[in-house]
Amino acid sequence: MNNTTCVSHDFTGRFLPPVYILVLIIGLVANGWGLKSLLHNWKKLGNVNVFVLNLGLTDVWYLLTLPFLVVYYFMDRKWIFGDVFCKITRFCFNLNLYGSIGFLTCISVYRYLAIVHPMRVMGRITNTHSVAISAMVWLLVSVQSLPDMFYTKKNSHAECIETTNENVEEYLKYNLGWTLIGFCIPFLITLGCYGHVIVVLCRTNTIDKELKQKSLRLLFILILLFSVCYIPYNVLKNLNLWSRVLSRKGVCHKWSNGVYIARQISRGLVCLNSALNPLVYLNGNEDIPAQLRRLLQRSSF
Numbered sequence: 160m161n162n163t164t165c166v167s168h169d170f171t172g173r174f175l176p177p178v179y180i181l182v183l184i185i186g187l188v189a190n191g192w193g194l195k196s197l198l199h200n201w202k203k204l205g206n207v208n209v210f211v212l213n214l215g216l217t218d219v220w221y222l223l224t225l226p227f228l229v230v231y232y233f234m235d236r237k238w239i240f241g242d243v244f245c246k247i248t249r250f251c252f253n254l255n256l257y258g259s260i261g262f263l264t265c266i267s268v269y270r271y272l273a274i275v276h277p278m279r280v281m282g283r284i285t286n287t288h289s290v291a292i293s294a295m296v297w298l299l300v301s302v303q304s305l306p307d308m309f310y311t312k313k314n315s316h317a318e319c320i321e322t323t324n325e326n327v328e329e330y331l332k333y334n335l336g337w338t339l340i341g342f343c344i345p346f347l348i349t350l351g352c353y354g355h356v357i358v359v360l361c362r363t364n365t366i367d368k369e370l371k372q373k374s375l376r377l378l379f380i381l382i383l384l385f386s387v388c389y390i391p392y393n394v395l396k397n398l399n400l401w402s403r404v405l406s407r408k409g410v411c412h413k414w415s416n417g418v419y420i421a422r423q424i425s426r427g428l429v430c431l432n433s434a435l436n437p438l439v440y441l442n443g444n445e446d447i448p449a450q451l452r453r454l455l456q457r458s459s460f
Contacts, residue, residue, distance in 0.1 A: 171423045176232045178427035183225040186433040190218045193440035207269050209289035211439055213296070214262040218433040221255035224248045225430075231319060238319035245319035246308045252321075252430075253304040257341040259432055260389060261296040263381060264345040265289075266439070270374055271352035275359050303341050306333060321426070322400060327407060331400040342393045346385060353378050380438045392429035395422040 194215045201208055227248060231238055238245050269289075272280045310323035310330055323330045357378070360371055399422040402415045 179225045186222045189437035193437040210262045210265045213293045217255045217258040224251045237317045245312045257300045267349040267352045388429045388432040391425040395425045
């Protein structure tokens with residue numbers, strides 16, 4: 160028995176394909192432009208450039224899988240690309256999600272050190288350190304995501320399930336630990352860093368005005384990403400899994416369908432991070448807004 164009797168799956172097929180197509184178009188254009196500008200202005204960003212580059216790579220990695228998911232939903236949730244590629248597609252999504260959170264956390268820590276402890280870190284943190292830390296982020300995210308690939312992803316209806324169709328109770332326990340390590344801890348680190356940064360910025364008048372503006376803009380971008388993309392997805396994923404565990408025990412709550420629909424909306428919102436992450440490029444590079452204004456001026460003629 161599964162949770163089919165508790166929820167209606169029609170909403171997913173109508174909602175996700177248009178979102179995926181929109182994210183694919185905007186994400187490829189924004190990340191392509193952002194990565195090109197990043198490489199052109201590599202030294203201007205300082206030591207965070209390595210993290211910004213990796214952030215862009217996680218986005219491109221995931222965006223390339225979206226056409227297959229669009230085909231999947233257009234074919235009424237029938238996966239025709241094989242079981243192995245189904246797992247690879249889901250793995251790429253997890254790399255993008257938790258990799259983005261990891262690299263955004265690294266950027267936050269570097270900003271914190273540059274503003275709160277500038278004399279201690281000046282000249283001591285190099286690109287070599289950033290590369291080593293980036294490699295650790297990739298390794299940790301891969302280790303966290305790898306167990307997910309050992310769960311059954313396809314069912315008798317040839318669907319490619321994001322979580323699993325079997326051992327849902329065991330998967331819920333795994334996902335709770337995954338959420339704690341991959342989301343909660345980085346979120347608290349980011350919150351702590353920027354909470355301290357805001358206090359320092361409000362109390363100190365000697366900090367460079369441009370640096371202060373960049374830090375406040377990055378804080379706004381992080382609030383946007385976490386509140387729109389990451390928090391709803393992680394909360395609702397666990398709630399939906401809990402609902403499925405209950406339904407397998409014959410318990411069908413009135414809120415199950417509402418949680419399921421909210422969960423599908425959060426899936427659409429979380430993939431928006433691949434289109435919103437390039438805002439980090441905008442924040443770090445003063446040339447991009449000028450280029451955008453020139454582009455808009457040309458298009459108006």
